[in-house]
Amino acid sequence: MDQLFAALAKSTFRGKFHLRAKDLHYLHTKGLPVMREHAADFVGKRLAGAVIANDGKQTPYAGHPVFVAQHATACCCRGCLQKWHGIAQGRLLSNEEQHYIVEVLMRWLNQELSRPSNQGRVRYE
Template sequence: MSDSLDQRLAAIARHPFRAKFHLRGRDLATAELSGPSTMRWYAYDVIAKRLAPAEPRKDGKQTPYRGHPVFVAQHATATCCRTCLERWHQIPKGRELTRAERTYAVDVICRWIEREVADGARPGP
């Protein structure tokens, strides 16, 4: 599964807007200190509240750009709104997300965070 997620993330990262997003500073520290299970729990909660409804409140503007690693990851992975989910992940708008779709979105977000934490932990040149 991680190979297909990595391929999807690589394709999304080629888009200039998506490629700009990386975990830095406080967001990177939060991800490192909180750990993968906390990030997963938070991602699932965010997806359930802000993305899973058929017509999310303020869709297209519901995800902040900063303030938590999950928010940054949502923009980097095109899981920030229903329009992006449809365009990049072929998950249609206008209906509630299934459990499998919620899990998929969380998996994409968490894989991106995992990769960013690994990259952030590497010493620079």
């Protein structure tokens, strides 16, 4: 995962995503355990299917910290999952792949909480 995050850090597009005050407040209020539940739910409902009718458009750019994390980590659609994570399109995601995606999202959320501009916020494990 370190190599993935190093590659993501070099991407101008992926690097522009950061949590805004509203998302940080929501994350602070709900905590990382709830974000993990939301991430698992979003991955299961929006990414896990073999065929996704609106693939490439199923993840909003704002409105929830996990949505921002999905774009920042290229876990937003099956095309990005194939390009960045090597997870093939056109088939159901395995439980292991879904778990991996959630772990990627949680790592990014933890990193966002650790950003100097976000210090002083409570960190939940």
